[in-house]
Amino acid sequence: MKLEQIHIPVLLKEVLEYLDLKPGKIVFDGTLGGAGHTVEIFKAIAPTGKLIAVDHDSLAISTASSLFKDCRNIFFSKGNFADVKRIIKSFGINRLDGFFIDIGLSSIQIDKSGRGFSYIRDEKLDMRMDEDNPLSAFKVVNEYSEQKLKEIFFKFGEEKYSLRIARNITLSRKDKPVETTGQLNKIIENSIPAKEKFSKRGHPSKRIFQAIRIEVNKELENLARAIDEGFEVLNKGGRMVIISYHSLEDRIVKNKFIGFSGKCTCPSGLPVCICGAKKQAEILTKRIITPSDEEISNNKRAASAKLRAIEKL
Numbered sequence: 001m002k003l004e005q006i007h008i009p010v011l012l013k014e015v016l017e018y019l020d021l022k023p024g025k026i027v028f029d030g031t032l033g034g035a036g037h038t039v040e041i042f043k044a045i046a047p048t049g050k051l052i053a054v055d056h057d058s059l060a061i062s063t064a065s066s067l068f069k070d071c072r073n074i075f076f077s078k079g080n081f082a083d084v085k086r087i088i089k090s091f092g093i094n095r096l097d098g099f100f101i102d103i104g105l106s107s108i109q110i111d112k113s114g115r116g117f118s119y120i121r122d123e124k125l126d127m128r129m130d131e132d133n134p135l136s137a138f139k140v141v142n143e144y145s146e147q148k149l150k151e152i153f154f155k156f157g158e159e160k161y162s163l164r165i166a167r168n169i170t171l172s173r174k175d176k177p178v179e180t181t182g183q184l185n186k187i188i189e190n191s192i193p194a195k196e197k198f199s200k201r202g203h204p205s206k207r208i209f210q211a212i213r214i215e216v217n218k219e220l221e222n223l224a225r226a227i228d229e230g231f232e233v234l235n236k237g238g239r240m241v242i243i244s245y246h247s248l249e250d251r252i253v254k255n256k257f258i259g260f261s262g263k264c265t266c267p268s269g270l271p272v273c274i275c276g277a278k279k280q281a282e283i284l285t286k287r288i289i290t291p292s293d294e295e296i297s298n299n300k301r302a303a304s305a306k307l308r309a310i311e312k313l
């Protein structure tokens with residue numbers, strides 16, 4: 001078997017350690033991407049282990065399938081990691097020893113897909129990770145109401161000029177649709193006071209593009225459902241490891257894990273617990289795991305990564 005990585009995997013050593021991999025284990029990798037983690041997970045559980053590798057981007061599936069063409073015991077599925085129960089069942093698998101997701105975008109999607117994920121390039125407004133998704137960035141930008149755009153920008157981009165940007169988008173599209181990332185970028189830049197454009201918070205288009213991408217790909221809903229479904233099918237002693245890249249995602253992971261760990265989440269002051277907290281997992285990452293300075297200097301895209309892990313009891 002000769003497998004070469006085609007993507008720099010983030011926090012690789014830590015992922016392998018927290019998944020506690022051994023030959024024979026059954027692992028779900030819900031974010032195949034450039035197969036960076038997948039290759040190493042596969043090696044660690046071979047020759048008897050089974051790996052279910054999923055991505056909703058067919059480019060990731062076709063690239064990785066050819067990489068693994070001579071390998072047995074790896075099962076590819078183009079799908080949503082939130083459908084983990086249905087996906088593993090389709091391969092005759094009911095339980096998992098490991099569940100791993102490394103959410104966000106792969107380098108291939110940012111640099112080569114031409115789907116307008118970055119405001120730095122002028123591309124078609126698309127932002128779908130799954131090209132079968134009926135919702136695209138074009139639809140969001142050209143069909144959502146001013147109010148709905150404002151809400152998305154505020155909630156998913158934490159942008160204080162959300163209303164101005166939403167208003168300028170709706171004004172601009174009255175003449176003709178906003179078709180490219182370049183046009184959208186210009187509208188955003190023109191909505192922000194000059195002195196704020198290069199503030200410490202970074203370029204405003206970064207936040208607005210992030211917000212639109214989260215909406216198009218339903219990223220937060222999928223993450224929450226994936227954690228619930230993945231935990232349900234995990235064996236006792238099985239590990240769940242998640243890497244996220246922004247605070248909204250990390251908050252979901254953190255709160256779900258706290259819930260599984262049995263910590264009472266009732267409002268303070270109640271005489272008895274009513275939230276039904278039950279200890280079902282041990283949190284393995286009491287302190288959140290982040291990349292070293294050395295890793296960040298070798299791979300800038302690792303900078304905002306946060307890893308959390310639990311073991312099912």
Ligand SMILES: C[S@@+](CC[C@H](N)C(=O)[O-])C[C@H]1O[C@@H](n2cnc3c(N)ncnc32)[C@H](O)[C@@H]1O
Nearest residue numbers: 007009031033034035036037055056080081106
């Ligand atoms: C950061 S990349 C993964 C990189 C990979 N771990 C590696 O080292 O090469 C994230 C990948 O997850 C995929 N993805 C994001 N959300 C998904 C979802 N809900 N279901 C399936 N795949 C998803 C994206 O299409 C992308 O290819």
